[in-house]
Amino acid sequence: MDDCKGYFALLSQYLDGDLSVEECTRMEEHLVDCAPCVEFVESLRHAVALCREASGPRTIVPEDARRELREAYRKALEALTKAP
Amino acid sequence: MAPSPDSDTELGRRLLAGDMTAFDRFVDLYRPKIYNYSFVMCGQPDDAEEVAQDTLMQVFTHLGQLREPDRLKAWVFRIAKNACLTKRRKSVFAPVHELSLDELMPTRDGETHRIEIADWRALPEDEALRVELKKELDGSIRRLPEIYRPILLLRDVEGLSTEDTAEILDLSEDVVKTRLHRARLAVRKDLDQYLRAQEKSHG
Numbered sequence: 188m189d190d191c192k193g194y195f196a197l198l199s200q201y202l203d204g205d206l207s208v209e210e211c212t213r214m215e216e217h218l219v220d221c222a223p224c225v226e227f228v229e230s231l232r233h234a235v236a237l238c239r240e241a242s243g244p245r246t247i248v249p250e251d252a253r254r255e256l257r258e259a260y261r262k263a264l265e266a267l268t269k270a271p
Numbered sequence: 272m273a274p275s276p277d278s279d280t281e282l283g284r285r286l287l288a289g290d291m292t293a294f295d296r297f298v299d300l301y302r303p304k305i306y307n308y309s310f311v312m313c314g315q316p317d318d319a320e321e322v323a324q325d326t327l328m329q330v331f332t333h334l335g336q337l338r339e340p341d342r343l344k345a346w347v348f349r350i351a352k353n354a355c356l357t358k359r360r361k362s363v364f365a366p367v368h369e370l371s372l373d374e375l376m377p378t379r380d381g382e383t384h385r386i387e388i389a390d391w392r393a394l395p396e397d398e399a400l401r402v403e404l405k406k407e408l409d410g411s412i413r414r415l416p417e418i419y420r421p422i423l424l425l426r427d428v429e430g431l432s433t434e435d436t437a438e439i440l441d442l443s444e445d446v447v448k449t450r451l452h453r454a455r456l457a458v459r460k461d462l463d464q465y466l467r468a469q470e471k472s473h474g
Binding site: 191192195196198199200203205223226227229230231233234235237238239240241246248252253255256257259260262263264266267268 | 286287289294295298299302303306324327328331332333334335372376377379385386388389391392394404405408409412423427428430433448451452455456458459462463
């Protein structure tokens with residue numbers, strides 16, 4: 188378990204492809220021999236994938252809010268076309 | 272490869288060109304994103320609603336400052352982060368709570384030496400159960416200590432790069448990586464506990 192701890196700290200960087208070639212090789216050599224770590228990495232990978240789906244409900248934009256934004260957008264475009 | 276019509280770069284480019292379809296697309300896509308970010312950060316629906324509108328008003332008022340359309344998402348979230356900070360009433364003076372790696376490591380069964388972990392290969396496919404799981408996930412993200420929450424939101428929920436996240440939050444990339452890892456581990460641990468409880472109750 189102590190051996191795993193060093194690898195444990197690097198698992199996100201491993202999943203994100205942020206480890207150096209040497210670190211990545213060492214990690215993969217460890218994973219070949221360590222079933223619990225493999226199981227753990229897989230659970231972490233799943234958890235990260237679920238986060239991607241967590242961006243909240245697609246709320247309807249209130250019409251008055253949209254109108255206010257459209258007005259600001261129009262003004263910005265006018266300023267942009269006037270700018271040299 | 273040509274950017275897809277829905278990519279942020281393309282959306283930014285069309286916004287700058289005065290495309291009204293892009294305007295609607297942008298508002299429909301980003302207002303809920305910013306609402307979600309500020310709701311998770313501030314915890315108040317009314318505040319989140321105001322932050323979402325204020326942010327987009329600022330985006331359009333300062334549209335001319337968007338020099339690089341491919342930076343659209345990072346630029347918008349930086350404005351949102353600042354709008355959120357000025358709005359936030361609670362927990363500004365809350366003590367910083369750090370997550371330690373030790374408390375996030377799985378425990379081992381004394382006899383078998385196997386780690387205690389749910390069967391993640393069997394994630395629920397049933398729609399109602401997935402909704403429950405998502406609720407757990409949302410709750411888990413909201414419970415993250417303050418210094419970890421925005422990092423997980425920007426990196427894993429919104430898919431921004433480490434570099435953009437670091438820039439938005441005024442942190443170093445190393446700090447973003449370290450905190451992201453701990454945030455992910457904390458969320459994984461919560462979901463694991465939830466899944467194991469489900470396994471027990473369903474046999």
